[in-house]
Amino acid sequence: MQDMEKANPIQVLLVEDSPGDVRLTQEAFREANPSVHLHLASDGVEALAFLRHEAPYRDAPRPDLTLLDLNLPRMDGREVLAYIKADESLKTMPTVILTTSEAEVDIARSYQLQANCYLCKPVQLQEFEALVKSINDFWLTRAQLPQRQDS
DSSP states (O other): OHHHHHHSOEEEEEEOOOHHHHHHHHHHHHHHOTTEEEEEESSHHHHHHHHTTOTTOTTOOOOSEEEEOSSOSSSOHHHHHHHHHHOTTTTTSOEEEEESOOOHHHHHHHHHTTOSEEEEOOSSHHHHHHHHHHHIIIIIIISOOOOOOOO
């Protein structure tokens, strides 16, 4: 199975503008599941360029899972989520909101826009690592995901 994992790494797009949260997520996935290939976008515009295969992401794979922060520069996560769920080729891709906001309005709006899950980032390092491990355990190990069709 390890050879298969190397041949078909799990593609995860992390849309996050905090360098600290990016680093923590990278380290947590490295520990939880080395077969995860984490792609990074620091704002909504970059995320859409990645998903649309625009320069410099012409050869980008379709993610198996997107982890999306809400409060992003240039284009916020709500706009990115709305785009993903309106696009026929992307709407089946699981999109998990991973944000600091615990506001009921953000939670409700995210689910109205068809987010697959809404998770609040813990402040404590060990809790953050445990959350990323649980994302891996559920979304990348147990859940049956649609087959990726790279374009």
